[in-house]
Amino acid sequence: MNTLLALLILALPVAGALLCVFLKERSRPAAVVSAGLTTAAAVALVVSTFGATHHAVVGDLPWLRGLAAPPVFGVTIDPLALLMLLVVAPVGLLTVLYSTSYLTRNNREHPVGSQQYGRYYFWLLLFIASMTGVAISPNFLQLLVFWELTTVCSWALISFHQDERSLSAGFKAMVMTQAGGALLLVATLILFASTGSFEFSALSQLPDGPRTWVFVFLLIAAWAKAAQVPLQTWLPDAMEAPTPVSAYLHAAAMVKAGVYLMARTVSSGWAITPQVATLMAIMALLTIFLALSFYFVQDDLKRLLAYSTIAHLGYVLLGIAIGALGAPLGYRGGVLHILCHGLGKATMFFCVGAIAYVTGTRRISELGGLARTMPLTATAFFVGLLSVTGVPPLASFWSKFMILAGAMRLEGAAGPLILTLVLCETLISFGWMLYIAQKVFLGSPRAAADVRSAAPWPIQATLVALMIGCLTAPIVGIPLVGFMGT
Template identity: 40%
Template structure:
């Protein structure tokens, strides 16, 4: 499994180099092949883990003396999330080959090898971060994802997109200081960078290390006060928005926070309190901010901020129940949320991209009557909206329900949990109502002029949307079976 994990990480990096040196027509096909091979690597990794009896394994790849520098952790969490980020990278590659053409009505553009090369690097960096068993390895790939996001957000090379790319790079780099502090403090205290060493730290040192990770997580996952980069990052090509800002980059933060909790054993309650309070503040802010949005991508950007807050809430809640069944339910609910939201929100972003491609606009007031003219987009809009707002039988419900169940169970001894949980439930109802409002405005009815004159949608885009619709229904089953 060590070789498979290493291959899964290296294939996209090697592929990126080959793509950068290839003609464009070859490069776009190579990106699909490379990302497919990496996806097969994650499946082999999962198969190996399952065949070995689902026993957690850690491999040291690089060490100096007794100091572990880099290695792999293969467990139920890393294998599940690694599959999601790499497989979605493959779907985005396929989608991009159709989206980045001169037939795109909003952004007629043939694309460049630079786009596909950076996308492959991003896939490799995400696989490396998820599988890393050391905080130093996480830090390395954390910074690589920041560089790739800068290149991809500013891809169109307009003044606004370059400004947005720089903002994303600076904010997430400032956030990375928390990870630098955490790595340094862990090494000073234990003489190693291994994440499992967090468990041996005294309580005060755990607060510094996990607090540093939490600060870094807020930056990558766009939580207050480090949220400002995400809405502006919508200047990127829509497939980039779907990958970086639904499936991968924003999931870096919640993943490293989850990994630190999983490695630490008993986590000081103060981390849970701060994590929950900040997540609920961000949740309310994100909800208020997406209410006035009419640009579909900006609405989805603020919606992503709120959805990530749910994950932070779940992970922070699990700290109160460490060692209990309710703590496990909250933690597994947070991990399932990472997995399920990646597919549902990617679907929503790619529906927005398809509207830009075929109608020339993603402005919601100009879109009406999707179901009669563009039925796949109408169905995709409906499924994505129901999934991210947590309506059964879609995957979002099976992420939210465990969080609420664990929250009510743990609130009996903690009044703060009950207060925050009520706010979260109110936001969930409000979010459902608002997306239902836009569904009624855009999907049924007589087609608007833009929708009536829509161009045909390429087969590659249709295929990716169909896969994501299916995953928005069944990904929760995959997550539940794998995590349990």
């Protein structure tokens, strides 16, 4: 039953995507329905296997069987996968819903004609499927396939507008994440060569030397995917994508695949060497501060959010590294942050999308006083902002708090050091984000903001749903992460 549900989650969006190819202009209802069914299946799966771990074999590759133990294609449903599904499926549905209004001729920033719909929804639904595939993969081989599939979808969606800038941004994203993907392949091959297995748990069977290298390669792959220093530069450029794509791929889901890879490999036997874990933590902190330093010069709201995403993925990796260094609480916090940040950041991106939709610009210097005409968007943006920056009682506070609590469990001065750095970053980024939010939404309206039309209902419904998510995510998330890291 659970296997069936899991396969449904995988198959439904694929079916939807293929349908969209044929339906072309009329693909919107099909997309919404297939994403809706996917979400329903995901929720059903979460409810039925909450906290349990479920493995199932679906098929294998006979021609590889001769070499070693058979590489298996199947599904793994455990709390970590469930948590990813909780981000991927509902936010995916909301993205599709949002896109139905956003990608129209009424969009003042980028009017989109209906002849483009087929292409767009095909890639978007395919992305949902591939992201699901990443989440439920039982081994490296399957993970690698879906991993590369997400990269391809990302390339297609970033380049969606097909102008000079978006094409080069898509290409850049493709090249940089692909470089990481190559290292994932290398790591997989080393693993297979020395243990004859693609299983995650095989990592712990590796001898010390290769293990370090495998984890270094995995880490670099994760950095590339999650836009971490030094491979962070593709993400701000990827903001050329349509805003729902930025919200979903580049805040909630695809970049999370990178940190998911680390969460998955680290927690499978806790075989990561302390040196690599330390490297991960240090680079995470570096990323957090480097991204922070870019906040102050941004004039494009989406680029600002992109840097914030980079920083918060750094938080996730920091939490996982803390977990790897011996404090499971930090790991739980990091994983919880995937969910909390995904919801919060998606909220903010969708708000920026609503602004661009209505005003035609996302330049901070041109915006002001939007709360008068867009009260719901303003509220949602503030909720998302406060959630992302970790103001209690909103979602990210809990994950950040758990990361910090985990850090305090570490021996020596590391804990207080991380605590100090993280709290400094939190305060500065909070202050700046709040400043920007006030500039954009409060005060007297600027010329660009003086519009009469409000965003259409699907956009508003998306924002309301995500606001609720920002408040309630910990209620589901904290028990879920409680099953992990043991």
